[in-house]
Amino acid sequence: MILVKIGLRTIKTGIAVGITMMVSRLLGIDEPFFAMVAALIAIQPTVSDSWQAGINRMLGTFIGAIVGVIFIVITPKNFLMASLGLIILIHIMNRLKWNESINIASVVFIAVFLNYRDGYTSYALNRLFDTFIGISIALIVNYLIYPPTYDKKLMEETNHVLKDIWGNVVECFNLLLREEKTLDTLQRNTSEIEAEIDRVENLFKLHAKEGKMKIYDNSEFKEMEVRVKLSKEIYLHFQNLLGVMEKDIKGEVVNFIIEDLREIRSLLLKDTHDGGKGAEDNLHTAVDLIRQAKRRFKYNPDVNKFPSDEVIKLLVVIYNLEEILSKINFIKDL
Known part of the structure; x- marks a missing residue:
């Protein structure tokens, strides 16, 4: 028998609805339907979303109850009034920009409007209390x-993104050193990394909502915000790097810094991006080497012998490699 994993949100929804039913009985609520539905809707992926869903539910219940009572007073049990009441109610909600509350407001309006017997005011108030x-x-x-x-x-997820970019940066060094012939692997990996970045952004949106509710320490939230921001910037630099690599760079130009590239690649291969003091030292050294290589290449008079577009392409590659490595280095130091 295969056991299907039940999500935590599913379990909490069941618990919330069950507790609501029990509390409703203890409070003498004869019709716990609205209370239980409110509990069902209010369990959301984040506490912040639960709060917002609760506000929407209360607003919808309040306005729906008021409009329902008004139309009962005018003419109870009249199908024309039911139609007109709903039209006016939805218009009011749209004007107030409470679009998320329209459905529940309409349900409460119908429930109150159909309760045209004596005591409809208390019925409306009870629905508000239940909610x-x-x-x-x-x-x-x-x-x-x-x-x-x-x-x-x-x-x-951010660590996974950085590790994947790390591996692809090593592939870029292999291409520059003419040890890899094609960009096929890099191009395939780019779409995968892009999907990972999308997941990071979606998770951070949820994380940010919880930050507003003070679920996390503020310093931890800021640190995570920096990690996500830098991860996205690193990916953009990788895209720029790949864009230049697709145009190819003449081997004669690369030869100016080929020994530096070999040494940097050797350091990167030692650093598996799993952390540790030795790995950090390797990365610091790699960043220093890429900066030295950039200065050496820029100020070498023999560079002027080559077409300017070839020189610029290599400078762009060096710049983006420097940015990628230095930003990964910064993240590791957080």
Whole structure:
């Protein structure tokens, strides 16, 4: 028998709805439907999203109840009034830019409007109270029971991006040293890294929402923000590097710094991007070497013998390699 993994959000939703039903009974709520639905909707991927869903639910319930009561007072149990009431309600919600609350407002309006018997005002107030109970329980459950955190996932994804770029940078050195003949592998890997960057951005959006709710320490949040920003910049530099490599660079021009390139590649191969003092020392040395190679190439008078576009291409390659390595180095020092 294959056991299917049940997500934490699924479990918390069930817990929140169950607790809401139990609390409703303790409070003497005869119809816990609205409270339970509110709890169901309010369990979201982040505590911040739960809070926002709760606000939307309360706004929709409040406006829907008010409009429902008004139209009952005008003419109860009238299909024309039901249609007109919904049209006006939706228009009000759109004007107030509460679009996320339109559906629940409409449901509450219908529920109140159909309750045309005596006591419709108390019915509307009870629905508002029910909603508040469900939302409150959902927020407590989402916050206290394994609150959704994205810092570890985000750290893993950014490390994965950097490791993949690292491997592709080594491939670029192989191409410059004429030990690789084609760019096929690099071009295939680029689309994979791009997908990884998209995942990082999506995770960071969720992480940022939790940051607003003070789920994380502010310094940790800022550090993660820097990691994500630098990871995206590193990827852009890699794209620039690949763009120049596709145009090829004459071997005679590369020969000016070929020994530097071999030494840098050797250091990069020693650094598996897994951390550690030795790896950090290798990377620091590699960054220093690439800067020295850039200065040596720029100020070598023999460079003027070659076409300017070839010289510029190699300078662009060196610049982007320097930026990639120095930014990875900065991330490692965080």
